[in-house]
Amino acid sequence: MSAVQTRYAGGWKQLICKGLTATYIAACFCFIFAPVAVLVLFSFQDGRLPVPPFHGPTLHWYGQALANDRLLSAMGHSFVVGAGSAFLSVVLGFLAAYGLARYRFRGQALVRGILVLPMAVSYLIVGMGLLVMASWLNIAPSLWLVCISHIVINMPLAFAICSAQFNPAQVRMEMAAADLGASLPRVLLQITVPMMAPALIAAFILCFTLSWDEFLTAFLLSRFDITLPVAIWGLLRGGLNPQTNAIGSMVFFGAAALALGAEYLMFRKKSS
Amino acid sequence: MTVSHPSSASTNHLSVEAVSKHYPGQIALETVSLHVERGNYVVLLGPSGSGKTTLLSLIGGFTLPSSGVIRIGGQDVTDLPPAKRPTTTVFQDYALFPHMSVAANIEFGLKLRGLKADARKVRVSEMLELVGLGQHGERSIQALSGGQRQRVALARALAVEPEILLLDEPLGALDLALRRQMQDELHRIQRQMNRTFVHVTHDQEEAMALADLIVVMSHGRIEDMGPPRRVYMRPATRFAATFMGESTQIEGRIHAQDGQVITLETQQGFLRGMAAPAEGAMTDTDTQSRTWCIGDKAVAIIRPENIKTTPDYGQAIGQALVCETVFQGNYVRVFARSETGQTFVLHSPARQVPASGDTITPHALVDDITIVPAQEG
Amino acid sequence: MNKVATVSRRESLPGLLFVSPALLWLLAFFAAPLLAMIAVSLHDSATGQYGIGNFVQVFTEKAYTDALFNSLTLTAVVTLASLVLAYPLAYSIASLRSARIQRLALTFAVLPFWTSYVVRSYAWLLVLAPTGPLNAALMALGLIHTPLRLAYSTTATEIGFVHFFIMLDTLTIYASLVQINPRLALAARDLGASALRTFLSITLPLSVPGIAVGAFLTIVLCIGDYVTPQILGGMRAIVLPQTVMMQIQKHLDLPMASAMSLVLTVIMAVAYLALYRFLRPEEPGR
Numbered sequence: 001m002s003a004v005q006t007r008y009a010g011g012w013k014q015l016i017c018k019g020l021t022a023t024y025i026a027a028c029f030c031f032i033f034a035p036v037a038v039l040v041l042f043s044f045q046d047g048r049l050p051v052p053p054f055h056g057p058t059l060h061w062y063g064q065a066l067a068n069d070r071l072l073s074a075m076g077h078s079f080v081v082g083a084g085s086a087f088l089s090v091v092l093g094f095l096a097a098y099g100l101a102r103y104r105f106r107g108q109a110l111v112r113g114i115l116v117l118p119m120a121v122s123y124l125i126v127g128m129g130l131l132v133m134a135s136w137l138n139i140a141p142s143l144w145l146v147c148i149s150h151i152v153i154n155m156p157l158a159f160a161i162c163s164a165q166f167n168p169a170q171v172r173m174e175m176a177a178a179d180l181g182a183s184l185p186r187v188l189l190q191i192t193v194p195m196m197a198p199a200l201i202a203a204f205i206l207c208f209t210l211s212w213d214e215f216l217t218a219f220l221l222s223r224f225d226i227t228l229p230v231a232i233w234g235l236l237r238g239g240l241n242p243q244t245n246a247i248g249s250m251v252f253f254g255a256a257a258l259a260l261g262a263e264y265l266m267f268r269k270k271s272s
Numbered sequence: 273m274t275v276s277h278p279s280s281a282s283t284n285h286l287s288v289e290a291v292s293k294h295y296p297g298q299i300a301l302e303t304v305s306l307h308v309e310r311g312n313y314v315v316l317l318g319p320s321g322s323g324k325t326t327l328l329s330l331i332g333g334f335t336l337p338s339s340g341v342i343r344i345g346g347q348d349v350t351d352l353p354p355a356k357r358p359t360t361t362v363f364q365d366y367a368l369f370p371h372m373s374v375a376a377n378i379e380f381g382l383k384l385r386g387l388k389a390d391a392r393k394v395r396v397s398e399m400l401e402l403v404g405l406g407q408h409g410e411r412s413i414q415a416l417s418g419g420q421r422q423r424v425a426l427a428r429a430l431a432v433e434p435e436i437l438l439l440d441e442p443l444g445a446l447d448l449a450l451r452r453q454m455q456d457e458l459h460r461i462q463r464q465m466n467r468t469f470v471h472v473t474h475d476q477e478e479a480m481a482l483a484d485l486i487v488v489m490s491h492g493r494i495e496d497m498g499p500p501r502r503v504y505m506r507p508a509t510r511f512a513a514t515f516m517g518e519s520t521q522i523e524g525r526i527h528a529q530d531g532q533v534i535t536l537e538t539q540q541g542f543l544r545g546m547a548a549p550a551e552g553a554m555t556d557t558d559t560q561s562r563t564w565c566i567g568d569k570a571v572a573i574i575r576p577e578n579i580k581t582t583p584d585y586g587q588a589i590g591q592a593l594v595c596e597t598v599f600q601g602n603y604v605r606v607f608a609r610s611e612t613g614q615t616f617v618l619h620s621p622a623r624q625v626p627a628s629g630d631t632i633t634p635h636a637l638v639d640d641i642t643i644v645p646a647q648e649g
Numbered sequence: 650m651n652k653v654a655t656v657s658r659r660e661s662l663p664g665l666l667f668v669s670p671a672l673l674w675l676l677a678f679f680a681a682p683l684l685a686m687i688a689v690s691l692h693d694s695a696t697g698q699y700g701i702g703n704f705v706q707v708f709t710e711k712a713y714t715d716a717l718f719n720s721l722t723l724t725a726v727v728t729l730a731s732l733v734l735a736y737p738l739a740y741s742i743a744s745l746r747s748a749r750i751q752r753l754a755l756t757f758a759v760l761p762f763w764t765s766y767v768v769r770s771y772a773w774l775l776v777l778a779p780t781g782p783l784n785a786a787l788m789a790l791g792l793i794h795t796p797l798r799l800a801y802s803t804t805a806t807e808i809g810f811v812h813f814f815i816m817l818d819t820l821t822i823y824a825s826l827v828q829i830n831p832r833l834a835l836a837a838r839d840l841g842a843s844a845l846r847t848f849l850s851i852t853l854p855l856s857v858p859g860i861a862v863g864a865f866l867t868i869v870l871c872i873g874d875y876v877t878p879q880i881l882g883g884m885r886a887i888v889l890p891q892t893v894m895m896q897i898q899k900h901l902d903l904p905m906a907s908a909m910s911l912v913l914t915v916i917m918a919v920a921y922l923a924l925y926r927f928l929r930p931e932e933p934g935r
Contacts, residue, residue: 021741021744024737024738025738025741025742027752028675028734028738028758028815029757029758031812031815032758032760032761032812032815032816033760033761034776034782034783035761035764035769035772035773035775035812036760036761036764036772038772038775038776038781038782039764039768039771039772039775040924042775049780050775050838051778051780051781051782052782053785053786057841079752091670092671092674093671094671095667095668095670095671096667096668096671096672097662097665099663099665099666099667099668099804100664100667100668102664102667103661103663103664104661104663104664104775105661105662105664108664108828111668111672114672114675114910115668115671115672115675116677117679118675118679120869120917120921121869121914121917122869122870122873122874122913122914123688123870123873124873124874124890124893124910124913125683125841125873125910125913125914126679128682128686128893128907128910129682129685130678130682130685131897132682132685132686132903132907133682133685133686133716133876135679135903136685136689142871144917148678149678151674151678152674152678152679153675153677153724155675159671160836209763213765213766214766215766216875216876220897228765229765229766229767232765232768232771233767233876236767236771236880237760240774240775240778243700244771245766245775246770246858247768248764248765248772249767251764251765252666252761252763252764252766253763253769255763255764255765256763258759258762258763259762259763260756263756266887286708320715329747332839334835334840354835354838354839355838355839355840355841355842355843356843359839360839361835361836361839363832363835363836365830365831365832367833367835367836368831369833369836369837369851371854380837380840380842381840381841382839382852384840384842407817428836429839429840432840432841498847511851517864533902619737
């Protein structure tokens with residue numbers, strides 16, 4: 001009888017604990033999703049101001065945003081800068097990770113430290129440095145400079161992701177391939193890169209997303225051709241505008257889809 | 273300690289009464305009962321999935337049973353959380369706190385019991401001495417070897433003076449030589465502390481070396497239970513016989529029973545052996561609760577060291593052809609097969625080893641043959 | 650001795666070959682610009698002479714010291730608030746039943762990460778606007794009668810930052826929590842510790858690496874950020890990156906901007922050194 005009672009009491013305690021946990025998670029999720037929800041909801045606002053009350057849904061502002069040449073060309077620039085910088089970041093990061101994982105040489109720890117150093121410095125510093133150097137060398141701000149800065153920012157990340165994915169089993173496979181007579185470039189292209197493909201793709205997607213979203217260096221280092229975040233920044237000067245909501249929502253859904261895709265790739269790799 | 277429990281002589285220290293543990297779609301333990309006297313070293317022995325670890329975690333309070341009662345020193349602890357039970361556990365991977373020193377690990381439980389700093393210090397150094405780590409108190413856990421970690425885990429669990437110490441495969445992570453050495457240590461410490469130990473393992477040698485009471489488990493049930501010598505020499509079931517070591521097993525039907533001597537009709541001819549005891553029997557002669565019917569299927573179990581090839585030794589068990597001999601040092605293991613397909617395994621002195629292809633006539637004493645019921649399925 | 654050195658140098662070659670493109674890139678576009686920035690910062694644009702005048706100005710002129718002070722207090726408040734709010738969230742997620750559900754909850758907890766950085770602050774501006782949903786909801790509930798002036802204030806900046814860093818800290822703390830061997834907590838409970846005691850003496854200390862990484866990232870990203878304070882903060886309490894941008898855009902004074910950027914970098918380096926002890930990858934509870 002007493003056993004039953006204590007069991008019951010334990011159950012209550014557990015129930016309260018679970019309830020508190022669930023409540024806290026729910027409250028946090030409300031806070032975390034509040035701006036996104038408001039952003040998306042009022043992108044459908046049938047009116048001039050993206051604030052309550054909500055007037056019936058309309059796709060008007062999406063049409064407006066997609067007809068905005070400045071936004072569209074900025075989107076194009078962001079895409080090119082994102083793809084280009086992500087590609088180079090992954091190539092450089094992968095090669096460096098490969099060199100560090102497969103060969104022993106003096107100063108390895110130092111090299112590793114230097115390669116991840118930009119991660120510990122704010123974007124402002126990276127942008128400022130390039131701006132100072134460009135003005136010293138009389139180089140005009142351009143998307144090229146933006147692309148260069150994004151590689152400085154993202155390559156350490158690509159390097160870290162690739163480094164984490166190298167393991168001894170892969171070394172043995174590469175040795176087996178080399179033993180069968182494959183040359184080093186062939187081993188790299190036919191064994192290592194395919195084995196690392198999920199990590200490389202994930203790194204690429206992550207670098208692309210970060211470049212796509214990067215504002216500060218793009219703002220400092222570009223002038224006439226601008227990227228999407230800089231264009232959105234320009235829109236903000238006009239105050240609250242549902243068109244900003246529309247373009248923001250589109251970017252969010254695109255980036256979230258890419259991020260989930262990258263996560264899926266990494267997760268599948270880990271569980272296989 | 274025993275003084276504070278005057279009734280301990282008459283009652284069991286640990287009682288597991290008809291305990292079951294069911295998980296959705298799976299039975300981990302089915303009506304298991306177990307009674308342990310104070311100061312005994314109990315070893316739960318079985319393959320993985322036999323329920324031995326589940327039983328230990330039920331005793332420790334980490335899992336609640338689906339039904340049944342667990343008593344320690346007469347007190348019902350079935351629903352008490354681990355902290356409120358007079359038990360402590362040595363975990364399989366030791367679960368030492370990596371951010372604390374050796375001494376701080378041992379001190380942890382003492383602090384929770386409100387011991388003064390001086391008393392804690394004395395107790396910690398006592399425990400360190402006990403497990404042979406006298407000089408290592410300030411070392412960090414990371415700096416210890418596997419065997420040393422094992423000792424710290426033991427010291428930490430024993431420091432709070434538990435009524436019952438639970439050990440979950442404590443030697444599993446150690447290499448063989450170290451395992452045998454730690455076995456002896458465990459035995460010494462248990463005798464010195466005079467506490468009840470319940471130890472889970474799948475290593476029957478470890479079980480025999482340590483246990484006062486071996487509990488052989490399989491599929492969530494207790495197959496056999498008793499002193500190591502009895503369980504090895506006179507196993508209650510075929511599973512217990514197999515799990516405790518090598519044996520020759522001859523199947524047949526019961527032809528006659530005369531007290532404890534049963535005559536089995538086999539393809540090797542009639543074979544007389546001793547009836548298996550009931551599960552839980554403490555001595556060889558305790559056969560009360562088992563009933564035998566003429567014509568039932570049964571199996572004769574003979575340990576390899578009890579089979580001789582000399583002519584005038586007990587009863588002959590047909591003839592067999594030697595297929596293989598394996599040199600083991602002080603004896604040779606001989607594998608042989610009869611025309612009917614019956615296999616034999618026996619130990620032969622290194623001096624007179626039969627060669628492969630020789631015909632031998634295995635002999636065994638009635639007393640060295642145990643007849644166990646054939647298992648269903 | 651000499652022979653050994655030459656052999657190891659030859660063995661070093663292939664490795665260095667693979668590493669060199671990345672190294673050279675950072676040398677040319679990270680290290681060199683940084684050095685250029687240091688050189689420029691020592692240049693006094695008013696007198697055309699070299700010296701530490703710009704740095705003296707950063708630490709003496711009220712506009713700059715105020716900005717520095719605002720940056721430091723903002724960063725401190727944001728770092729602490731984010732950790733305090735994120736820890737229970739990470740802990741709750743880590744105590745969910747299965748790894749699958751945990752992973753799902755975590756993915757969703759950081760999904761707004763992927764809103765555009767600029768848009769995220771803008772979205773908070775909407776939420777906090779005098780006519781925005783938050784004020785509308787509070788008025789509808791009768792909790793307030795006049796709208797709260799939340800937008801364009803330091804509070805708004807803090808909310809915007811905390812929103813972002815809760816997500817980040819949740820990730821780092823969760824990663825630390827799931828690495829802790831669950832048997833450690835069982836062992837502590839077995840030895841008689843209460844749930845609270847187990848948390849304080851086992852779980853919390855062992856999750857310090859995650860807390861430190863989260864704190865470090867928060868400090869670096871928060872103190873160097875321009876967008877969030879610029880959009881949400883209004884112009885009353887200006888932070889250091891805002892003054893840097895003003896020097897560039899309005900005054901075209903690169904030397905002064907460089908000097909202030911370097912001060913920012915030094916602050917980050919100090920934060921790194923202070924947290925270095927905890928940032929080293931150690932064996933966390935196996």
